[in-house]
Amino acid sequence: MTPRQIALVRESFARVAPIADVAATIFYDRLFTLDPSVRRLFAATDMVAQRRNLMQTLAVVVANLDRLEGIIPAVEALGRRHAGYSVGADDFETVGAALLDTLEIGLKPDFTAETRDAWATAYGLLASVMIAAGASVDAASQEPTAA
Numbered sequence: 665m666t667p668r669q670i671a672l673v674r675e676s677f678a679r680v681a682p683i684a685d686v687a688a689t690i691f692y693d694r695l696f697t698l699d700p701s702v703r704r705l706f707a708a709t710d711m712v713a714q715r716r717n718l719m720q721t722l723a724v725v726v727a728n729l730d731r732l733e734g735i736i737p738a739v740e741a742l743g744r745r746h747a748g749y750s751v752g753a754d755d756f757e758t759v760g761a762a763l764l765d766t767l768e769i770g771l772k773p774d775f776t777a778e779t780r781d782a783w784a785t786a787y788g789l790l791a792s793v794m795i796a797a798g799a800s801v802d803a804a805s806q807e808p809t810a811a
């Protein structure tokens with residue numbers, strides 16, 4: 665990510681952070697509207713805690729965008745845990761769309777195309793690390809094939 669993209673993500677996140685719970689509520693509403701089948705993954709989830717978890721994780725990522733190497737192991741571990749929650753690669757696309765929609769709803773009219781691009785880049789990086797780590801869990805859990 666360019667320094668400008670990092671600054672745009674940070675500035676926009678700083679404006680959402682004070683209304684973190686409202687933003688996270690909008691996010692999950694949007695997610696379940698875009699794909700109602702995703703709701704079953706959260707059937708047993710405490711959504712109050714989940715909203716806080718999501719926003720706290722995003723805050724750590726946003727703070728570390730200029731030194732992502734340092735948080736890669738934690739992001740990989742998060743990705744491996746998500747494989748255990750039955751989250752698939754397709755779900756990451758839906759979550760990315762819900763995230764961008766939430767920012768647009770919350771920040772309009774200041775959510776410019778450039779800021780949207782910056783967020784899409786940041787989310788894409790995060791998602792790709794999580795998906796790759798999750799795929800390695802899936803591969804490791806396959807039954808060995810008879811030789």
Ligand code: HEM
Nearest residue numbers: 702705706708709717718721745749751755756759790791
């Ligand atoms: C950048 C993307 C994502 C981030 C930052 C994120 C963050 C988190 C965090 C912090 C937790 C708390 C539990 C833990 O740390 O393991 C969690 C749990 C969970 N996430 Fe995500 N997540 C992401 C993507 C997704 C996607 C794509 C889905 C699928 C729709 C998803 C579904 C879930 C579910 C089902 C749980 C478990 C809830 C429970 O404990 O009952 N997440 N996520």
